[in-house]
Amino acid sequence: MSVLFELPDYLPAKKIYWKDANYTFVVGPNxxxxxxxxxxxxxxxxxxxxxxxxxxxxxxxSIAPLLxxxxxxxxxxxxxxxxxxxxxxxxxxxxxWTKAKNGHTTDQIGPIGKDAKLLREVFSMCGNGYTRMFxxxxxxxxxxxxxxxxxxxxxxxxxxxxxRQVINILMKNFxxxxxxxxxxxxxxxxxxxxxxxxxxxxxxxxNKCRDFKYDEIFS
Amino acid sequence: xxxxxxxxxxxxxxxxxxxxxIYALEEADNVAIKDYIIPIFKSEATDDPKVMIKFHKWLxxxxxxxxxxxxxxxIPMLMDATLxxxxxxxxxxxxxxxxxDDIIVFTKANTNSTVLKEIAKHKNFPAKAKxxxxxxxxDTEYLSQEAQDIFVF
Numbered sequence: 001m002s003v004l005f006e007l008p009d010y011l012p013a014k015k016i017y018w019k020d021a022n023y024t025f026v027v028g029p030n031x032x033x034x035x036x037x038x039x040x041x042x043x044x045x046x047x048x049x050x051x052x053x054x055x056x057x058x059x060x061x062s063i064a065p066l067l068x069x070x071x072x073x074x075x076x077x078x079x080x081x082x083x084x085x086x087x088x089x090x091x092x093x094x095x096x097w098t099k100a101k102n103g104h105t106t107d108q109i110g111p112i113g114k115d116a117k118l119l120r121e122v123f124s125m126c127g128n129g130y131t132r133m134f135x136x137x138x139x140x141x142x143x144x145x146x147x148x149x150x151x152x153x154x155x156x157x158x159x160x161x162x163x164r165q166v167i168n169i170l171m172k173n174f175x176x177x178x179x180x181x182x183x184x185x186x187x188x189x190x191x192x193x194x195x196x197x198x199x200x201x202x203x204x205x206x207n208k209c210r211d212f213k214y215d216e217i218f219s
Numbered sequence: 220x221x222x223x224x225x226x227x228x229x230x231x232x233x234x235x236x237x238x239x240x241i242y243a244l245e246e247a248d249n250v251a252i253k254d255y256i257i258p259i260f261k262s263e264a265t266d267d268p269k270v271m272i273k274f275h276k277w278l279x280x281x282x283x284x285x286x287x288x289x290x291x292x293x294i295p296m297l298m299d300a301t302l303x304x305x306x307x308x309x310x311x312x313x314x315x316x317x318x319x320d321d322i323i324v325f326t327k328a329n330t331n332s333t334v335l336k337e338i339a340k341h342k343n344f345p346a347k348a349k350x351x352x353x354x355x356x357x358d359t360e361y362l363s364q365e366a367q368d369i370f371v372f
Contacts, residue, residue: 001324022314050316078280145272147316173279175287176272176308178315 005040007033013201021197023167025189026182028201034182037201038150041180045148053143057156060135061128067138068124073116079137080119082173083130086165090130094122128157136166140174149177155185163187222254227262230270237277244282252284253293260290261300268305275309287312294337302343310338319345330355 001020007013011033018024018041026034038054045052071079083090098118113119123134136154143149149170155163164187170179181188189198223240226232236259237244244255256278265271278284290297290310302310308317311334313325326348329335338344339352340360353361360367 001321020315048316074280078276081280141276144276145268175275175312176314 003041003044005037005044007036007040011036011201016199016201018199019197020178022178023171023196024178024180024199025196026180026199026201027184027189029184032201034201035152037199038152038180038182041148042150045150050147051143051145052148052150053139053146055136055139055149055151055154057132057153060132060156064131064135065124067135068120071120071138073120075138075141076116076119076123077114078141079134080113080123082137082169083133084113085172086169087162089159089161093126093130094119097122097125129159129162132157133162137169137173140170144174145176147178149174149179151179151181153182153184155183155188160187222251225255225259225262227259227264229264230273233259233262233264233270233274234277237281241281244284249289249292253289253296256284256286256289257293257296260286260306261297266301266303266306271305271309291334294334297338298341302341307338307341307344311335319347323348323351326351 003018003020005016005018007016012028013033016037026037028034042052042054068076080090080094084094094113098115098121101121123130132154136151140149151170154166158166163185166188167179167181170177183189189196223236225236237255240255244252247255259265259274265274275286278286287309291312294310297310304317304319304322307313307322311322311325311329311332313321315321322345326335326339330352336352336356339349342364346363349361349363353359
């Protein structure tokens with residue numbers, strides 16, 4: 001499927017020709033219209049009656065407390081599992097944090113990983129990176145099975161190691177969804193992907209999605 | 220061991236069956252687990268994508284099982300079931316919308332996929348996509364029953 005988006009004159013790219021793929025990365029400098037394009041794509045999905053979710057890094061911290069309050073114990077455990085499966089750092093952090101705070105005697109992460117009360121504490125006390133990750137994945141599981149998930153700057157506040165795992169976490173846990181991701185981070189885009197397409201928001205007229213050219217985009 | 224038959228009336232009954240059998244599911248190997256999972260996948264309840272997602276989520280969350288893997292390993296067991304577009308999407312591992320056109324595009328791009336080669340013989344697979352598979356592999360099993368009868372005649 002291919003869609004043509006017309007952008008306002010004040011943006012560097014005037015027309016974007018989007019070749020739909022399992023993963024679409026929207027890249028470009030500040031003010032190039034990445035978020036604008038994502039919103040246009042979400043409008044298009046709405047018009048087509050496709051189901052979608054939208055993650056916005058700028059608002060994620062402010063809504064996090066509300067989401068944590070409404071999240072069920074099962075959802076908290078599930079989100080923690082999603083992150084732990086890919087991030088040893090997170091496993092260590094959860095383990096050490098709970099040990100320091102509650103004097104856990106177990107050497108195993110297993111029981112902690114199923115303790116919703118503890119995990120809820122960890123998520124509410126931890127830094128911005130994990131909080132944003134929680135929001136991103138919680139939104140994801142509330143909309144699991146949607147046709148599209150639009151993510152605006154998912155790497156915000158994430159450590160390099162975790163931002164490298166974002167796509168892996170999303171890919172594994174949401175197998176029926178296509179992703180459209182705006183990013184400024186080379187870590188988000190793994191060079192090995194074959195099912196992706198990259199939109200670069202800097203060209204003058206018709207910007208066709210093209211094969212990934214890592215050096216050109218981030219040089 | 221005799222596998223109990225799941226009550227697939229609704230997600231609630233399916234969930235109860237899964238919860239009741241969680242220890243057996245945890246210990247089941249790749250062969251045994253299909254007897255629990257495939258009847259649920261084939262049921263009318265999981266025609267609803269919301270129920271299918273809950274089913275997928277339960278398997279992933281509670282026993283770390285991959286629904287698509289189990290299903291694609293046992294495609295012959297699905298041949299007598301009615302498969303809607305969403306189920307075909309799950310089997311094929313497609314992301315995003317799943318209209319007939321999407322399945323046709325997917326088929327054009329993946330004619331040599333092992334899973335596609337098997338599931339494209341299913342009665343509910345879109346006819347135009349079957350034609351693509353027939354043209355590629357020259358296998359009459361991709362044709363409709365009527366067309367197959369003509370070939371036999």
